[in-house]
Amino acid sequence: MLGVHAHAGIEVSRSVVPIFNDGTESRVAEFTFEIDRLRVVKSVHLSGEGSTDFADLAEVGMRHLRKEGDRWMTETTKFQEATELDVRMEFPAGSHRCELVVKTRPGADLTHRLGLRVEAIEFVDGETMRAEKASGRHAPRFAYRIHRKGDHGCDTFRIPGLARAKDGSLLAVYDMRYESSHDLQGHMDIGLSRSTDGGKTWFAPRPILDMGEHGGKPQRENGCSDANILVDSQSGRVFVSAVWTHGRPGTHQWRGRGSEPGLGIHETSQFVCVHSDDHGVTWSEPVNLTSQLKRPEWWLFAPAPGNGITLGDGTLVTPTQGRDESGLPFSNLIVSKDHGKSWTVSAPARSDTTECAVADAGDGSLIFSMRDNRNRENKGDTNGRAVSVTRDLGATWAIHPADHGALPEPVCMASLISHRLPDGRTVLLFSNPRDKQQRRNLTIQASLDGGKTWPKEHHVLLDDGTGYGYSSLAMADDSTVGILFESSVADMIFLRVPLADIVQP
Numbered sequence: 001m002l003g004v005h006a007h008a009g010i011e012v013s014r015s016v017v018p019i020f021n022d023g024t025e026s027r028v029a030e031f032t033f034e035i036d037r038l039r040v041v042k043s044v045h046l047s048g049e050g051s052t053d054f055a056d057l058a059e060v061g062m063r064h065l066r067k068e069g070d071r072w073m074t075e076t077t078k079f080q081e082a083t084e085l086d087v088r089m090e091f092p093a094g095s096h097r098c099e100l101v102v103k104t105r106p107g108a109d110l111t112h113r114l115g116l117r118v119e120a121i122e123f124v125d126g127e128t129m130r131a132e133k134a135s136g137r138h139a140p141r142f143a144y145r146i147h148r149k150g151d152h153g154c155d156t157f158r159i160p161g162l163a164r165a166k167d168g169s170l171l172a173v174y175d176m177r178y179e180s181s182h183d184l185q186g187h188m189d190i191g192l193s194r195s196t197d198g199g200k201t202w203f204a205p206r207p208i209l210d211m212g213e214h215g216g217k218p219q220r221e222n223g224c225s226d227a228n229i230l231v232d233s234q235s236g237r238v239f240v241s242a243v244w245t246h247g248r249p250g251t252h253q254w255r256g257r258g259s260e261p262g263l264g265i266h267e268t269s270q271f272v273c274v275h276s277d278d279h280g281v282t283w284s285e286p287v288n289l290t291s292q293l294k295r296p297e298w299w300l301f302a303p304a305p306g307n308g309i310t311l312g313d314g315t316l317v318t319p320t321q322g323r324d325e326s327g328l329p330f331s332n333l334i335v336s337k338d339h340g341k342s343w344t345v346s347a348p349a350r351s352d353t354t355e356c357a358v359a360d361a362g363d364g365s366l367i368f369s370m371r372d373n374r375n376r377e378n379k380g381d382t383n384g385r386a387v388s389v390t391r392d393l394g395a396t397w398a399i400h401p402a403d404h405g406a407l408p409e410p411v412c413m414a415s416l417i418s419h420r421l422p423d424g425r426t427v428l429l430f431s432n433p434r435d436k437q438q439r440r441n442l443t444i445q446a447s448l449d450g451g452k453t454w455p456k457e458h459h460v461l462l463d464d465g466t467g468y469g470y471s472s473l474a475m476a477d478d479s480t481v482g483i484l485f486e487s488s489v490a491d492m493i494f495l496r497v498p499l500a501d502i503v504q505p
Contacts (some may be wrong), residue, residue, distance in 0.1 A: 010129040012118050014212050016464045017489050018143035019114055023058065026489070027099050028140060031118050033129055034095045038392055040124045044085040047101075050115020052140035054083075056108040057078040057116065062087060065098040108142050110200060111480065115139030138461040144202060146172060146193055146484070146492040152205050156181040157191065157492040159305045160484040161229040161412075162472040165279035166236035168211045170195040170476060172484050173227040173240055174492055176207055179220065183244045183252055184269075187369045189222040190227045192240075194280050198476045199494050209242055209274050215265070218492055219502040221247050224272070230308030230318055235339050238280055241273040241289070241318065243302035254354070259323070268299055274318040275340070291474040293345055297486060299323035301345075304331065304356045306472045311360060316340055317393070319356040319368070324348070331356040331370045331386075346394025350386050357416035361450050362426030365391045367400060369407070369416045369430070376411050379436045384408050387451065401452045407445070408436045415473040415483075418486075419499070428453065428504055431471040434461075439469030442485055460502050462495060463487050 002230045012031040019026040044062055062085055100118060147157035154176045154193055161173040176191035190209035193202045211222040230239045241255060246265040247317035259269040271293055272286045292309040294301035301322040308318035316336040326332055330348035351357075353370035361367045370386040385407040387400035407414075407430060414432035421427055428451050434443040446458035465488025476482035481497045 008096075010121060010131050011079055012119075012131040014117055014139045017103060018459050018463055018493055018495060019102065019140050019173075020145050020490075021104050021110060021142040022105050022145060023110040024145075025101050025103055027101050028116050029100040029116065029118060030097065030117050030233075030270060031100070031131070035091060035093055037093050040090050041087045041121055041358075042124045043087055043122045044118060044185070045120040045122065046083045046085065046116055046139070047119045048083065048114070048116055050113060050485070052112035053109070054111055056104050056114060056142070057102055058105045059103040060085065060116065061101050063101055064089060065097045065099065076080060091420050098202045104142060107200070109167075110144060110494075111498050113139035113141050118493050125366070141158060141462060141495055141497065143495050145486070145490045145492040146174075146200065146202060146494055147205065150199065150491045152176075154178050157205070158468060158470070158486060160470055160472040160492060161224055161240075161306050162482060162484040163229045163231045163233055163314075163481075164239070164474050164476065165238055166233060167279045168198075168472065168480060169279045170199050171229060171230050171238065171267065171280045172202070172492075172494065173208070174327040175225050176205065182268075184223045184225045184243070185221060185248050185251055185258070186217075187221040187349070188225055188240050190240060192280060194402040194490070196479065200498055202494070209272065209286060211244055211246070211286070215246060217247055221249055226302060226305040228303035228305060228308055230316060231310065232314075232316060232339055234276065234314045236279065237340065238276040239273055239308070239316075239318075239340055240275070240283075241271065241303040241330060243272040244272045244286075246270070252300070253300055254323070254329070261299055261325070262299050263294060263296055263480065268294070269302060271301055271303065276399050288307045288341065293320075293343060295326040299327045303411055305355070305470070305475065306357050307356060307417075310358060314339065317358055317366065321354045321356060321359045321502045323406070324351070328352060329354045329380055331368070331375065333358060333368070335393045346390075347397065349388040349390070349394065349397045353386050355413040357414060359416045359418040359428055360426075361389070361428070362418060362420070363483055365389050365451065366393070367416070367428065367451050368397075369414060371409065371411060371413060372404070373410055373411065375436070385414065385432075402454075406452075406454055407432065408434060410435050410437055410469070411440050412439050412493075413421050413470040415471050417473045417475070421503070426450075429473055429481060429502070431473050431485070433469040434459070438466055440466040441463060442467075442469060442487070443482065444469060444473070444497060444502055447486050448503070459505055460497060463489075465489065
């Protein structure tokens with residue numbers, strides 16, 4: 001929440017949560033007021049300060065929440081196309097809790113914001129309660145809903161990866177978890193959504209990596225998860241890699257014997273990959289890279305979810321993760337100098353770290369950001385992403401100045417990309433739940449000094465609710481940031497954020 005504002009008996013709390021641009025209902029604010037006698041509310045006055053274009057709003061309504069027993073009952077006014085709600089609702093003496101809900105015009109511009117808020121409540125006797133104004137800096141943004149729980153025959157979509165193909169198409173990958181939200185092992189495939197208009201609209205989700213009933217095992221014992229997507233910017237080939245577990249019902253690859261030393265499918269989780277040579281329209285059969293990449297003594301080796309990068313000389317770099325010979329997690333890279341025909345495995349950057357992201361720092365080095373398990377207990381000043389840097393593609397590593405402290409986390413996957421600005425500077429863009437305790441406050445941050453500092457003026461809050469909190473960034477075009485993330489209001493959504501909203505010229 002941005003804060004609670006009280007004046008003359010009314011309190012308003014504004015949520016910064018994505019607003020669906022498909023015309024379905026979204027909650028934008030909650031307010032409470034207390035009265036000492038039976039009164040009739042004539043109208044609720046609203047303002048749109050902080051909105052990009054108030055014409056995006058199709059309808060707005062107020063919902064009165066009444067506690068009866070153990071559940072909230074609701075009473076909603078008629079949706080109206082107005083900034084003054086004609087309520088005409090009777091309220092008995094006491095405290096009352098209400099919500100402001102909206103519907104946008106279908107297809108509302110994803111770069112727009114809607115800073116709608118309650119200004120005052122007017123009673124039929126002419127008296128008015130007013131609320132103090134709040135800053136509109138983090139006004140809620142419009143979002144395209146890729147998946148809501150139960151859509152497309154899937155219980156849950158999880159674990160986003162986002163990339164822009166060479167033809168400009170945006171490709172979103174994720175787990176299609178058919179039966180539950182649980183991690184492997186389970187019935188799940190790697191799915192794809194594709195957009196050819198910069199993320200304004202998306203084709204229906206479909207599986208692109210499905211191991212079916214391999215080896216005579218049911219689908220729930222051939223699950224694939226944690227997709228990483230990488231676009232070779234020279235050849236145009238798109239790679240999607242994932243971890244596949246065969247058999248082992250009731251296990252988890254990161255725990256106990258869910259994955260073990262060895263290379264075979266009955267011993268250890270597998271590193272598999274598919275590719276596309278037509279910008280994500282069609283896909284190859286899976287290729288198993290486990291024997292090429294994994295050391296037999298390691299308990300696990302897998303892609304890190306999110307995206308990989310292509311360097312200026314054509315080198316492909318994918319962030320990876322695993323469990324070493326003692327079962328302890330680590331983060332590292334795989335690198336290809338021949339457009340994905342063969343790969344080499346870097347030295348681990350850090351132990352007891354997992355989901356990681358890599359970006360070209362623009363000075364000949366790679367910056368590497370890692371989820372750190374130590375942050376489960378560490379909620380102090382040194383809580384934060386583990387950050388390392390390499391100048392030799394991971395043969396050697398150094399600690400980055402932003403290590404543990406600059407980028408707080410509740411222990412969660414995050415995303416990191418770089419982009420060259422028109423003036424030649426390199427900007428680093430980072431997204432995660434910016435909170436030490438819970439997966440909330442999903443925020444995009446920017447750094448103009450190689451990741452050393454991430455000033456508040458370069459923070460854009462997208463979702464202050466609580467959710468799974470995974471995210472993946474990609475440039476939708478040269479001036480717009482795209483983000484695919486697990487939100488507090490739907491499993492998987494996509495937003496477009498003007499770069500100028502994050503890094504002002």
